[in-house]
Amino acid sequence: MTRTRILAALLMAPTAVAAVLLLNTPWMAAVSAIVFLAALWEWLRLSGIDDTLARTALLLLNLLLMVAIVWASATGGGSLVLLKMLAVIGVVWWLAATLWLRRYTFAAEHDARSRVIKLLAGTLAVIPAWAALCVIHANEDGAFGERWLLLALAIVWATDTGAYFAGRRFGKRKLAPRISPNKTVEGLIGGVIAGVVVAVAFAPLAGATAAQLPLVALVALLTVLASVVGDLFESLLKRHAGAKDSGTLIPGHGGVLDRIDSVLAALPVFAFGQIWLGF
Numbered sequence: 001m002t003r004t005r006i007l008a009a010l011l012m013a014p015t016a017v018a019a020v021l022l023l024n025t026p027w028m029a030a031v032s033a034i035v036f037l038a039a040l041w042e043w044l045r046l047s048g049i050d051d052t053l054a055r056t057a058l059l060l061l062n063l064l065l066m067v068a069i070v071w072a073s074a075t076g077g078g079s080l081v082l083l084k085m086l087a088v089i090g091v092v093w094w095l096a097a098t099l100w101l102r103r104y105t106f107a108a109e110h111d112a113r114s115r116v117i118k119l120l121a122g123t124l125a126v127i128p129a130w131a132a133l134c135v136i137h138a139n140e141d142g143a144f145g146e147r148w149l150l151l152a153l154a155i156v157w158a159t160d161t162g163a164y165f166a167g168r169r170f171g172k173r174k175l176a177p178r179i180s181p182n183k184t185v186e187g188l189i190g191g192v193i194a195g196v197v198v199a200v201a202f203a204p205l206a207g208a209t210a211a212q213l214p215l216v217a218l219v220a221l222l223t224v225l226a227s228v229v230g231d232l233f234e235s236l237l238k239r240h241a242g243a244k245d246s247g248t249l250i251p252g253h254g255g256v257l258d259r260i261d262s263v264l265a266a267l268p269v270f271a272f273g274q275i276w277l278g279f
Contacts, residue, residue: 012259013157020150025138028146032133033066039257039264040126042246046237046257047118048110062123066130080140083131084275090128090268094226097121097233097265104178108240118237125230129264132271141278147206151199152270155220156227156262159195163228166190180235188228195224203279212279219273223266230265234258 019031040062044055073082100106107114136152139145167187175183199220200213208216234257238246247255 016153017150020137020153021146025134025145028137028149029070029130029134032130033063035256035260036126036130036264037063037066038249039246039255039260040122042255042257043122043126043237044119046241046243046246047122048115048241049119058119062127065123065127069127069131080135080138083135084271086128086131087135087268087271087275088128089124090132090265091272093121093124093128094229094265094268097125098229101176101179101229101232101236104236104239114240125233125264129267132267135271136267136274141275144207148274151202151206152223152267153263154202155195155199155223155270156266158198159191159224159227160231160262162194163187163191166193176232176235179232179239183232191228192221192224195227196220199223208279212277215273215277215279219270219277222273223270226269227262227266230262233265234261 019028023031037059041055041059044058049055049058069082069086073079107117133149136149137145139148163183164187166189167182167184170186170190171184173185174181175185175188196217200217203213203216204210234246238244245254246257246261249255
C-alpha cells in the first residue's frame, strides 16, 4: 500500500465519519448526493458515454430525480415512505445484478443497447442507495440514525479489510476469476467474519438490545454479501470498458466509484433489513 493511498485514506475516513455524525439528515442527503452523483459520472463513462455534454445531461436528469424525490417526500408530510420504497427497489436491483454477474458477456458489447442497459443500471444502483442512506440516517422509527448509518458503513469497511488480509494470507480458490482475479473464496469468508463481528460488537452503541443482536448479525451477513456483489459488479463494468479504475479523482484509490461500489449495494440491503426486522 503506497504512502499516497494511506494518506488519502486517513483523510477520507475521518471526513466521512464526521459528516455522518455531525450533519443532520437534510445536509447528509445533500452531501451524499454530491458523492453519489460523482460516482454516477464515472459509471456513465464506464458505460460508454464518452461525450461530456451527454454525460452532463444524464447526470442532471438523475439530480432532478433526486430533487423530485425530496419534494415528493416533503409534500407528503416529511414521510420516508417513498425513500423506503426506493431502498426496496435497490434490493431487487442488486438481486438482478447477481444474476448478471453469472452471465459475464451480457451487455458487454459496445453498442447502443448495452449502453442503455448500463445507464439504467447506474440509476438503479445510485438513486436507491442514496435513498437508503437517508432512511437509515433519519431512522424514522427510533433514535441514533447517524450511528446506524455509521455502523452500516463500518460493516462495509470491515468487510473490505477482512477480505484483503484473509485473501493475502489464505487465498487460494478464485471467487470470480473472469471478473476480479484477485478475489478469493477465503477472502470472502474473512470479509464475512469481519463484517458480522463489527456489526454485533458495535450495534449496542446504536441502541440495539441483546435480543436484537442475532437480527443485526443476520442483516450484517446479507449486507456483507451485497457489498461483495457491488464490488464485483463495478469490476465487471471496468472489464467491459477495459479500464483499470473508474476515475483518477482520489490519489492512490482511483475514482469515487472505486471507493463506494460496495456501499451502493450494501445500503439498500441494510435499510431493508432494519425496516423489516425493526431495530
